[in-house]
Amino acid sequence: MSAVQEQPASPPTPHPRGAVAVAVQQVSRVFGGRGGDVVALQDVDLTVAAGEFVSLIGPSGCGKSTLLRLVADLDEPTAGTVRVFGRSAREARLARDYGIAFQQAGLLPWRTVRANVELPLALAGTGRAGRRERADELLALVGLADVADRHPDQLSGGMQQRVAIARALAESPSLLLMDEPFGALDEMTREHLQAQLLRICAETRAAVVFVTHSIPEAVFLSDRVVVMSARPGRVRQVVPVTLDRSGATTPGSEPHDDAGDDLRNDAAFFTSVAAVRDALHGGGAAGRGVDVR
């Protein structure tokens, strides 16, 4: 363990890994189209430390999903480099360094819930017994142990999304990439899953890159909120969030939503929400990458 950790974000326990999870340097992505080129991302820099929770937020078309897809190696940058745990994004993908979840659960309909969670493990060559044990463990983690043998069409949207999150965690990745995973859910389910995600992250100590368009969601979950602007997509400002999440992330006790509610009513929460909103609506105090539009 090196002496890198001086982050005020999580005072009680320092991150176990000193490594940098994601390093994005001077990345641009231009989509060639019929009506001329569209610059989705321009000169974006972003570093995510191991164990850190970073949200990307911005208006639609600001390239936040594109940035996530570049990290996941589902797309390639036009310029610049993306490194994940010190390797290229492609190597990291092939080494299964990250888990990923999208706005749609994307469960395979012909597989049971358990078999869906087992899929990444099966592709990695884990044995049958090991797969089953791990899948049951993960389903217990997201509170779905009792529906393991059902099929996705028998679950509600919120439950499907939890299965997708369990699947993303299957190989205990040190990095989670999430593209608006709660975007299609109703508010109650959403807050519940946010609290669960916080707890899971505290337990697994994974770094998270989280794309969202909800300011409270970004503030509630993140150590840092990266505010982006559109056309061309750029990082406008990075807002650090300092909330004491120890209540919400204590593993063990059953419903964490109360602790989450306390957090949401905290004065620091509102301050951070205001800071992110300021940054989104033009200007912001520490004008970085000032946008003229």
Place this chain on the structure above:
Amino acid sequence: MSTTAAPPAPAPLLRAHVPAPRRVTPARLARVRPLVAALSVLAVAALWETYKWLGPEQGWSLGGTRLLPRTTDLAMPHTWHMVARLFEPVSGATGADVLWLAVLRAGASSFGVALVGWTIGVLVGALLAVAMQRVTLVERAVLPLVVLSQTVPLIALAPLVRSWGARLEVGALEWQPWMSVAVIASYLAFFPVAVGMLRGLQAPDTIHVELMRAYGAGWGATLVRLRLPAAVPHLLPALRLAAANAVVGTVVAEVATGLPGGLGRMILEFANFAASDPPKPWAPIFGAVLLGLVAAGLVALLGRALRRFRRVEVAP
């Protein structure tokens, strides 16, 4: 959007306890189906007899073109005569088989050939589809040829296949005439499979393809875990079409190549009795219908075995 019904409780949302919307249950369908099938057969028979009874004896022509068929016993034998004929001997020769048994034998012979043709057709069609999915260039090059192949008339093809086959001799294997028929049947059967399966292999959503990519799965793993299972709903109708095509192909090719023993040849032979024994030519036609039903039934059984792949995802 569609989650408005979700309960506001933060506890696990166990909508799964609610039973699925009521449909006609499979058990009920299984009870009703044979009845419906029997009724529809009777209805066709009734229609036949009604026209025979009411229609003009010599049919009805307009400017030399016959628009309504004749209703004489020669042209339209009574349905009960057709059925009764099945239980009489094939011919007046001593020791001749009863007609229905001869038809069943011929049907079994044709079925065997059709099954071989269907299997070859499905394999070839599936391989073509996989190749077309794998390489876009192959799709562009081969798909038009696949479509074009079906425009070649079967009658033109049959003698060609037969003469090519006759020249083939691989080791101890000598080309049998029935193999030509099977090849022609497979020629008709592969087409729906190639087209349907290609659509099926291309069916997975982007999100599923990207998930497989994110798991570091290669093309082979993606094919086995995602594309093939996702292709099943498209494949089943294709297999049913292929079965029907294989049966038609077999019967027609038996006629065209003159292969003895099957229904095709029997239809040809019995046609000679149209004047002397009008119900007789109908027997092999019933046999062909039965053959088609058996083929469709077998594919339906296959569909039952694969039914877990026919589940559809419900978007949240």
